[in-house]
Amino acid sequence: xxxxxxxxxxxxxxxxxxxxxxxxxxxxxxxxxxxxxxxxxxxxxxxxxxxxxxxxxxxxxxxxxxxxxxxxxxxxxxxxxxxxxxxxxxxxxxxxxxxxxxxxxxxxxxxxxxxxxxxxxxxxxxxxxxxxxxxxxxxxxxxxxxxxxxxxxxxxxxxxxxxxxxxxxxxxxxxxxxxxxxxxxxxxxxxxxxxxxxxxxxxxxxxxxxxxxxxxxxxxxxxxxxxxxxxxxxxxxxxxxxxxxxxxxxxxxxxxxxxxxxxxxxxxxxxxxxxxxxxxxxxxxxxxxxxxxxxxxxxxxxxxxxxxxxxxxxxxxxxxxxxxxxxxxxxxxxxxxxxxxxxxxxxxxxxxxxxxxxxxxxxxxxxxxxxxxxxxxxxxxxxxxxxxxxxxxxxxxxxxxxxxxxxxxxxxxxxxxxxxxxxx
Amino acid sequence: xxxxxxxxxxxxxxxxxxxxxxxxxxxxxxxxxxxxxxxxxxxxxxxxxxxxxxxxxxxxxxxxxxxxxxxxxxxxxxxxxxxxxxxxxxxxxxxxxxxxxxxxxxxxxxxxxxxxxxxxxxxxxxxxxxxxxxxxxxxxxxxxxxxxxxxxxxxxxxxxxxxxxxxxxxxxxxxxxxxxxxxxxxxxxxxxxxxxxxxxxxxxxxxxxxxxxxxxxxxxxxxxxxxxxxxxxxxxxxxxxxxxxxxxxxxxxxxxxxxxxxxxxxxxxxxxxxxxxxxxxxxxxxxxxxxxxxxxxxxxxxxxxxxxxxxxx
Numbered sequence: 001x002x003x004x005x006x007x008x009x010x011x012x013x014x015x016x017x018x019x020x021x022x023x024x025x026x027x028x029x030x031x032x033x034x035x036x037x038x039x040x041x042x043x044x045x046x047x048x049x050x051x052x053x054x055x056x057x058x059x060x061x062x063x064x065x066x067x068x069x070x071x072x073x074x075x076x077x078x079x080x081x082x083x084x085x086x087x088x089x090x091x092x093x094x095x096x097x098x099x100x101x102x103x104x105x106x107x108x109x110x111x112x113x114x115x116x117x118x119x120x121x122x123x124x125x126x127x128x129x130x131x132x133x134x135x136x137x138x139x140x141x142x143x144x145x146x147x148x149x150x151x152x153x154x155x156x157x158x159x160x161x162x163x164x165x166x167x168x169x170x171x172x173x174x175x176x177x178x179x180x181x182x183x184x185x186x187x188x189x190x191x192x193x194x195x196x197x198x199x200x201x202x203x204x205x206x207x208x209x210x211x212x213x214x215x216x217x218x219x220x221x222x223x224x225x226x227x228x229x230x231x232x233x234x235x236x237x238x239x240x241x242x243x244x245x246x247x248x249x250x251x252x253x254x255x256x257x258x259x260x261x262x263x264x265x266x267x268x269x270x271x272x273x274x275x276x277x278x279x280x281x282x283x284x285x286x287x288x289x290x291x292x293x294x295x296x297x298x299x300x301x302x303x304x305x306x307x308x309x310x311x312x313x314x315x316x317x318x319x320x321x322x323x324x325x326x327x328x329x330x331x332x333x334x335x336x337x338x339x340x341x342x343x344x345x346x347x348x349x350x351x352x353x354x355x356x357x358x359x360x361x362x363x364x365x366x367x368x369x370x371x372x373x374x375x376x377x378x379x380x381x382x383x384x385x386x387x388x389x390x391x392x393x394x395x396x397x398x399x400x401x402x403x404x405x406x407x408x409x410x411x412x413x414x415x416x417x418x419x420x421x422x423x424x
Numbered sequence: 425x426x427x428x429x430x431x432x433x434x435x436x437x438x439x440x441x442x443x444x445x446x447x448x449x450x451x452x453x454x455x456x457x458x459x460x461x462x463x464x465x466x467x468x469x470x471x472x473x474x475x476x477x478x479x480x481x482x483x484x485x486x487x488x489x490x491x492x493x494x495x496x497x498x499x500x501x502x503x504x505x506x507x508x509x510x511x512x513x514x515x516x517x518x519x520x521x522x523x524x525x526x527x528x529x530x531x532x533x534x535x536x537x538x539x540x541x542x543x544x545x546x547x548x549x550x551x552x553x554x555x556x557x558x559x560x561x562x563x564x565x566x567x568x569x570x571x572x573x574x575x576x577x578x579x580x581x582x583x584x585x586x587x588x589x590x591x592x593x594x595x596x597x598x599x600x601x602x603x604x605x606x607x608x609x610x611x612x613x614x615x616x617x618x619x620x621x622x623x624x625x626x627x628x629x630x631x632x633x634x635x636x637x638x639x640x641x642x643x644x645x646x647x648x649x650x651x652x653x654x655x656x657x658x659x660x661x662x663x664x665x666x667x668x669x670x671x672x673x674x675x676x677x678x679x680x681x682x683x684x685x686x687x688x689x690x691x692x693x694x695x696x697x698x699x700x701x702x703x704x705x706x707x708x709x710x711x712x713x714x715x716x717x718x719x720x721x722x723x724x725x726x727x728x729x730x731x732x733x734x735x736x737x
Binding site for chain 1: 454458459460506509510513515516517519520521523524525527528531532535536538644648651652654655659703706710711713714716717718720721724725728
């Protein structure tokens with residue numbers, strides 16, 4: 001931003017510059033290299049596939065919250081309905097290819113995310129208009145109600161939603177494209193990699209369109225937008241549809257990955273997950289939600305191997321990010337990058353490093369506390385292990401260690417506050 | 425038929441009063457600080473669990489006083505050390521904070537009290553029937569709950585309209601900065617109101633816990649409905665929240681009680697819907713959890729400012 005200020009009359013060169021391509025080449029290279037790294041490790045591929053879905057889901061959510069300033073608690077409606085549409089299409093393909101004729105016999109399963117995208121967009125188109133009158137708290141409450149209502153309706157129409165058991169399909173049907181059999185998770189990976197790349201690129205391209213720019217304007221100053229002659233409600237409605245489409249696309253990816261979908265996928269829990277991922281990664285940076293999706297998915301699936309309180313940790317991470325680093329992981333990286341470019345890094349580093357040390361100490365202290373609390377309420381037969389040390393909830397010294405760690409962190413933070421004060 | 429009507433009305437009013445106990449605190453907090461406390465229902469849940477644990481040592485009546493005080497204190501701490509920090513980053517950040525808080529409280533409750541319902545019951549002597557009508561008993565406890573809620577509202581009304589603190593709160597609702605300029609400690613007032621609202625939610629938990637079930641999902645079931653109440657009543661209007669609470673309480677209870685299906689209802693109006701079809705077969709009782717949200721959408725389409733709200737949200 002500061003660059004633009006210093007040379008106001010020069011047009012932006014970013015469109016023609018080759019430097020803009022670098023992140024995309026790196027992204028594609030990473031997607032191509034991952035299968036080589038994890039060859040034969042099917043657990044890793046399963047995890048990678050989920051990460052792919054969540055990246056698209058979190059990014060589509062951030063189109064609303066980060067770029068349009070609309071806090072939604074019902075984004076899973078589009079994800080879930082997109083997923084249901086794709087699943088019904090997969091079932092139709094199965095039936096049609098059994099009969100060997102009809103339209104669906106020629107549709108490949110690889111194209112399911114398109115079905116999900118269309119469904120998500122249509123749902124947003126039908127439902128969205130009354131909701132887009134205001135942003136902020138009202139929008140949040142309305143989308144919460146929408147999510148609850150659709151989730152409840154999901155239980156009521158078993159022929160469409162399959163009741164509590166949900167509906168399931170088979171992804172190994174219909175015509176195969178590119179020789180993708182979609183049998184194992186490493187085969188599905190290529191499907192995921194392709195759609196993740198396409199969707200991420202499309203959503204990035206959306207931010208560069210006039211509508212994408214306008215969505216930032218409606219977030220920052222809707223009154224002024226109204227003065228200029230763009231009704232904010234129309235802009236919000238269009239963002240809502242775009243975001244719903246990409247949410248549906250993620251749902252289509254999920255349908256192919258899991259081959260089952262239940263009405264739970266429409267409710268508040270997956271909607272909250274999208275919010276969690278986007279906020280942890282950072283709402284203000286385009287790649288923030290990508291990082292958030294990777295971190296939260298890894299935390300959700302890997303922490304549960306080590307502790308029974310994994311969901312609590314995810315919640316605590318979210319809470320501390322909202323409190324102490326409102327710009328998220330991506331915002332932090334961006335800050336360091338700007339300081340580096342301005343040659344400011346050496347001056348600011350001591351403040352940041354001491355802050356990181358303080359936060360680290362508090363985190364370890366909290367982990368010890370949570371683990372011991374868990375042990376205290378669930379019997380003493382399992383020891384709370386943190387960093388290889390064993391803590392016993394019955395002994396006082398464990399609680400003392402936790403308290404000392406937290407207090408030490410707080411003291412360091414307070415003592416070094418001065419070092420961080422001058423940064424805006 | 426008359427029996428169903430009378431008991432549904434009584435139960436609906438009871439449920440509505442509980443809803444108002446939650447939504448009044450939420451409305452006060454919202455109109456003062458501009459933040460909808462997403463964790464409000466979690467404080468309600470904490471109230472029930474605290475009363476359960478305290479009640480095992482002290483009995484029901486002391487727990488009725490102590491548990492809301494504890495919850496209120498906790499709420500005040502959350503405001504002082506959490507919300508106040510986040511306030512600088514705007515309303516969305518505040519909403520995110522309370523959302524994360526609800527998440528963490530739910531997990532902590534599951535960790536401490538387990539994932540299944542606890543056996544939180546009213547005292548033995550209050551399970552006796554207060555009166556018997558058409559062969560159905562109405563327990564003393566339900567009567568006590570209605571009495572406590574009504575006393576509560578009289579106290580709230582007195583506090584807001586007749587005391588000096590109430591005057592300050594009402595002034596701070598509309599002219600927060602001016603109250604600050606006059607030398608009152610507005611941040612401390614905010615902390616007090618937040619704590620008070622949480623204490624009200626805690627009280628609702630103490631008396632609602634034995635009627636609904638005390639289980640980790642209780643916050644997630646009631647939370648969205650309380651938000652609906654606040655929006656339907658009109659954001660920031662206590663009166664509106666009161667009417668909306670009773671309305672939703674009655675509608676939901678009557679939907680549960682009436683033994684009819686969608687087809688019966690539609691066909692009575694002259695339509696011709698297949699009573700065994702997918703839509704016609706749905707009974708009104710299964711529709712009951714959806715009614716608040718249907719009401720919400722209708723209100724937003726036809727009267728976006730809510731029943732008694734002055735401004736559009």
